[in-house]
Amino acid sequence: MKKTMLKRMCLVTLAVASFGVITGVPAQAGYSLNPEVKDATPALKQAAEIGVRVYENEAMKNAPDKDAILVLSFGTTFKDSREKTINKTVSEIQAAHPDTKVVLAFTSHIIVDRIGQNEGLMIPTPEKALADLKKDGYTRVAITSLDVIPGMEYAxxxxxxxxxxxxFKKMTVGTPIMYWMGQEEQRDDVEEFVQALSTQFPKLAQDEAILVMAHGTPHPANAYYSVVQNRLDAANLGNVFVYSVEGWPHLDTVMPQLKAKGIKKVTLMPMMMVAGDHANNDMAGAEPDSHKSVLEAEGFTVNTYIHGLGENGAVRKMFVERANEAWNALEKR
Known part of the structure; x- marks a missing residue:
């Protein structure tokens, strides 16, 4: 038993020695290999690529610089919300980089097709956007994400x-607005996000609560919602609970907590970039199985706040900051 435990401890020590630790490294650097590693394999180098990732193509080092920023979003067919959230955020990224081409692409191919059919608007997929940039002679691309957590969409x-x-000659890819959690002297994106999100919170009486609806994901990054809950609790913002449509915790997970605290009135709001189908139907719809209807059937008075995160100026600022990080990594020599 002792030999087995010692062996495990040695393996962990070797792993830490291989990857090193972060001490005063800028956030965009993410992680760096221990300088004692002299023969790092491609797999070891790739495994250490976290945070803002950077690739420089040696074969194209003499190509002229022609730069673009590619903004990736899941997208939405809800035109009004799209204009208030995604489009407004892209406009602010463009304003921060007035002399640079900024392109928006949607990762949902279904949404791309539906918008094309219903609106006659051709928003490219990431694959199409990069093919077009290459065709037009762009050699350096900074990719930035409008994702909230590093889940399936960020993958x-x-x-x-x-x-x-x-x-391309050089490419970078930034992080979602929540990535670092204050570990290894990195910043705490989750705490910053909670502060930004709280700017839209109503004042709460003792018997009132806010239920923040996340999307949820089968990806292990679903664990971010627990960290968000921890930071909400630490911020002393009152009765604020995170739940998700397709992950954990569920609405059923939260309701017993509401009853235990004597909550009578709740406000539902989405923790998603846009107020699309999930916000309008799953959360606030009139159907008996909507979250609003389920809570009302349980005796709660329910208000709904149907606005995407992209309508929150403090949250948009975080997205612009992430785009700036990807851009700065692209510019760094």
Whole structure:
């Protein structure tokens, strides 16, 4: 038993020695290998790529610089919300980089098709956007994400980066607005996000609560919602609970807590970039199985706040900051 435990401890020590630790490294650097590692394999180098990721194509080092920022969002068919959230955020990213081409792409191919059919508006997929940029002679691309957590959608963003980076002289990909949690001297994105989100909270009486509806994901990043709940509790914002449509915790997880605290009135609000189908129907719809209807059937008085995160100026500022990080990594020599 003792030998087995010692062996495990040695393996952990070797792993830490291989990857090193972060001490005073800028946030965009993410992680750095221990300088004692002299023969890092490609797999070890790739495993250490967290935070803002950077690829420089040695074969194209003499190509002229022609730069673009590619903004990736899941997208929405709800036109009004899209204009108030996604489009407004992209406009602010463009304003921060007035001399740079900024392109928006939607990762949901279904939404791209529906918008094309219903509105005649052709928003590209990431694959199409990068093909067009390459065709037009762009050689350096900073990819930035409008994702909230690094879940399934962000995995798509980084897959795009991995698959297309060799087509360009240099490519970077930034992080969602929540990535770092204050670990290893990194900043705490979750705490910053909670402060930004709280700017839209109503004042709460003792018997009132806010239920923040996240999307949820089968990806392990679903655990971010527990960290958000921890930071909400630490911020002493009153009775604020996170639940999700498709992940954990569920509405059923939260309701017993509301009853135990004697909550009588709740406000529902989405923790999603847009107020789309989930916010308008799953959360606030008139159907018996909507979250609003379920809570009312349990005796709660329910208000709904149907606005996407992109309508919150403090949250948009975080998205612009993430775009700036991807851009700064692109510019760094």
């Amino acid at each position: 798509y963003d980084t897959a795009i980066y991995d698959l297309y980076k060799k087509d």
